[in-house]
Amino acid sequence: MGKILDVDLTTRTIKEIPLDYEVARKWLGGKGLALKILYDELKDLEAKGIAPEDIDPLGPENVLVFATGPGTGVPGFPSPGRYHVMALKSPLTGSIGSANSGGEWGPYLKFSGFDAVVIRGKSETPVYIAIVNGKAEIRDASDLWGKNTFDTNRILKRRIGGKNTSVACIGPAGENLVLMACIINDEHRAAGRTGLGAVMGSKKLKAIVVSGDQKVPIANPDKFKEASAKWIKAMRENSVTGQGLPKYGTAILVNIINQHGMLPYKNWQTGVNPNGEKISGETLESKYLIDRRPCWGCQIGCGRVSKVEKGPYQILYTEGPEYENIWALGSSTGVDNLEAIIKANHYCDELGMDPISLGSTIACAMELVERGIIPEEDLQGLDLRFGNDAALVEAVWRTAYKSGFGKYLALGSKRLAEIYGHPEYSMSVKGLEMPAYDPRGAKGIGLEYATSNRGGCHVTGYTISPEILGIPEQIDRFATEGKAKWVKTFQDFTCVVNSTVNCLFVTFALGVDAYVELLSAITGWDLTSDELMTIGERIYNLERWIMVKYGFSAKDDTLPKRLLEEPMPEGPSKGHVVELDKMLKEYYELRGWVDGKPTSEKLKELGIEI
Amino acid sequence: MVKVKVLFFATLRDQYGVREIEINFDGTLRGFFSELARRISPKIKEELFDENKGNVRENVIFLVNGINLKFVGGNQVRFKDGDTVAIFPPIGGG
Numbered sequence: 198m199g200k201i202l203d204v205d206l207t208t209r210t211i212k213e214i215p216l217d218y219e220v221a222r223k224w225l226g227g228k229g230l231a232l233k234i235l236y237d238e239l240k241d242l243e244a245k246g247i248a249p250e251d252i253d254p255l256g257p258e259n260v261l262v263f264a265t266g267p268g269t270g271v272p273g274f275p276s277p278g279r280y281h282v283m284a285l286k287s288p289l290t291g292s293i294g295s296a297n298s299g300g301e302w303g304p305y306l307k308f309s310g311f312d313a314v315v316i317r318g319k320s321e322t323p324v325y326i327a328i329v330n331g332k333a334e335i336r337d338a339s340d341l342w343g344k345n346t347f348d349t350n351r352i353l354k355r356r357i358g359g360k361n362t363s364v365a366c367i368g369p370a371g372e373n374l375v376l377m378a379c380i381i382n383d384e385h386r387a388a389g390r391t392g393l394g395a396v397m398g399s400k401k402l403k404a405i406v407v408s409g410d411q412k413v414p415i416a417n418p419d420k421f422k423e424a425s426a427k428w429i430k431a432m433r434e435n436s437v438t439g440q441g442l443p444k445y446g447t448a449i450l451v452n453i454i455n456q457h458g459m460l461p462y463k464n465w466q467t468g469v470n471p472n473g474e475k476i477s478g479e480t481l482e483s484k485y486l487i488d489r490r491p492c493w494g495c496q497i498g499c500g501r502v503s504k505v506e507k508g509p510y511q512i513l514y515t516e517g518p519e520y521e522n523i524w525a526l527g528s529s530t531g532v533d534n535l536e537a538i539i540k541a542n543h544y545c546d547e548l549g550m551d552p553i554s555l556g557s558t559i560a561c562a563m564e565l566v567e568r569g570i571i572p573e574e575d576l577q578g579l580d581l582r583f584g585n586d587a588a589l590v591e592a593v594w595r596t597a598y599k600s601g602f603g604k605y606l607a608l609g610s611k612r613l614a615e616i617y618g619h620p621e622y623s624m625s626v627k628g629l630e631m632p633a634y635d636p637r638g639a640k641g642i643g644l645e646y647a648t649s650n651r652g653g654c655h656v657t658g659y660t661i662s663p664e665i666l667g668i669p670e671q672i673d674r675f676a677t678e679g680k681a682k683w684v685k686t687f688q689d690f691t692c693v694v695n696s697t698v699n700c701l702f703v704t705f706a707l708g709v710d711a712y713v714e715l716l717s718a719i720t721g722w723d724l725t726s727d728e729l730m731t732i733g734e735r736i737y738n739l740e741r742w743i744m745v746k747y748g749f750s751a752k753d754d755t756l757p758k759r760l761l762e763e764p765m766p767e768g769p770s771k772g773h774v775v776e777l778d779k780m781l782k783e784y785y786e787l788r789g790w791v792d793g794k795p796t797s798e799k800l801k802e803l804g805i806e807i
Numbered sequence: 808m809v810k811v812k813v814l815f816f817a818t819l820r821d822q823y824g825v826r827e828i829e830i831n832f833d834g835t836l837r838g839f840f841s842e843l844a845r846r847i848s849p850k851i852k853e854e855l856f857d858e859n860k861g862n863v864r865e866n867v868i869f870l871v872n873g874i875n876l877k878f879v880g881g882n883q884v885r886f887k888d889g890d891t892v893a894i895f896p897p898i899g900g901g
Binding site: 445453666671674769 | 814816817818820865866868870872873874875877878893895896897898
């Protein structure tokens with residue numbers, strides 16, 4: 198759309214900044230554009246004498262960027278309904294904040310006239326931002342403060358009106374600065390990880406509403422139409438994007454990962470869940486699924502709509518749960534009651550929290566309780582033991598309101614475990630709780646967790662695809678040789694996807710050549726695969742360079758001791774640990790990094806100004 | 808002859824109305840699928856097994872005791888008494 202909205206909540210000023218097309222060519226959009234904006238911000242702060250390590254993630258100097266890319270909101274682009282959010286610093290990890298979400302908000306930001314929104318400063322009173330067909334206003338949100346995300350969404354949609362209207366907001370968790378608070382849009386879609394909801398909360402920013410009917414320009418409509426037809430056909434014919442994901446969603450992974458003996462159970466004490474079937478995608482589909490809900494323009498439609506008819510965990514309409522959510526709230530906590538998991542997941546959406554970090558933090562607490570490390574009196578009646586489904590659901594509310602033991606859960610597992618003197622029971626990397634694949638059963642994902650810039654993350658380099666799913670080819674999950682190349686390639690390509698901003702699931706069917714063709718037609722640029730992958734590598738390196746300024750280095754590219762030193766005790770992955778050092782050495786060589794840091798030669802090669 | 812437990816997941820359950828069976832066969836991959844065809848339906852063999860290549864179709868996840876078939880001998884695998892086979896159609900996730 199050619200415009201970026203820049204909002205300063207301290208001075209209550211709004212500016213429109215033209216999108217520099219040279220910047221767009223170099224950084225593509227989405228995550229890349231957001232990162233470039235944040236890097237310029239960081240350099241400004243340094244020039245003002247504020248050292249990067251001193252930036253308070255909950256202070257006014259933190260900056261949030263919501264960004265779309267050239268593919269977002271383009272009808273006929275593969276799964277174009279997503280946006281990317283970044284913060285200069287995550288309150289949970291102290292590294293860069295980064296999250297991605299689906300639904301409608303990303304396309305509707307574009308239809309409202311803007312490619313990205315930058316949020317600076319801090320308001321003294323609760324506000325929301327309304328962006329309607331090219332005009333933006335900061336408005337009073339005192340009547341919304343305290344409301345959950347569902348009510349906030351409905352009130353603001355009614356208030357703004359219009360057909361293409363979407364709300365991204367925080368719930369009570371974000372307002373209360375819970376460190377794993379997230380941003381919820383369209384009621385059940387989440388920019389989930391790294392605590393960006395708390396950043397919004399610290400700025401007293403309740404919501405951003407977008408609305409409009411502006412058309413997204415396409416440079417070569419005929420070429421785009423041809424490319425779109427070709428690649429959408431490929432997606433429909435692909436067994437994953439055309440069949441598996443639409444029918445079962447992501448929850449189908451529960452049984453697959455469990456059968457490989459790497460579904461983390463009871464805070465990663467083992468990879469075999471004896472009750473996996475009860476919380477599987479097959480069980481979800483047969484007992485609770487009532488519909489599918491695709492994101493805007495998506496041809497896959499993996500979103501689930503579920504219902505629990507009756508009982509203590511009744512919920513008559515909810516979306517999800519996804520695989521990661523079922524795992525974190527279920528397998529990780531030992532809870533095998535899928536109805537309780539669905540309800541807990543629903544509350545995470547309602548109150549605005551990341552279920553992965555929350556579930557893992559609850560599981561960490563459960564292990565600390567069962568080992569006698571957390572005394573009963575600290576729990577204040579919250580009986581956190583593995584498998585206690587009532588305690589799981591209660592814990593979600595206590596965390597959002599920092600009530601009783603919830604004030605400890607609200608800190609995330611790393612701080613919780615440190616407070617109780619046993620940091621080794623936090624299953625996190627760089628403070629971000631790892632998701633649902635035990636790397637003792639797939640060594641490549643272990644390298645990904647250790648090196649992912651935002652912390653323990655799987656999606657930024659999803660080697661589960663070749664290691665378990667056989668896409669694009671089946672590789673040996675227990676091998677360490679060659680894994681570094683897979684991780685690097687996936688990390689760089691995922692940066693391209695997160696900068697295009699469309700859905701990562703497209704890449705089960707399509708490779709970089711599809712992006713070359715589609716993006717060239719939209720932008721009019723003469724892109725090549727090499728150029729796109731270089732953009733991806735550039736983004737990954739800039740992100741890492743900013744982390745270096747925060748004090749991160751090779752010492753932080755590691756995994757919890759449990760995964761490095763405790764052999765998997767049972768099942769098909771029995772006896773394995775993660776031989777991280779071997780893979781890390783190869784990874785740094787491929788990256789051109791020393792001690793986990795990009796060299797000045799590498800930065801220069803990629804055109805990153807130091 | 809060997810006796811093996813076979814677990815079916817995802818769309819295979821709905822399509823063929825089966826979650827788990829035990830089969831007796833000659834211990835080879837072809838023998839395995841011939842027995843499945845006989846016990847369940849020729850269609851399941853057609854869906855999962857490439858007759859020309861003598862191997863499981865691409866992107867089908869076929870595990871023997873939790874290890875992908877490719878790493879336990881591929882189409883030269885020799886099943887043993889008591890093995891557990893888990894079969895998934897092509898799947899994605901995140």
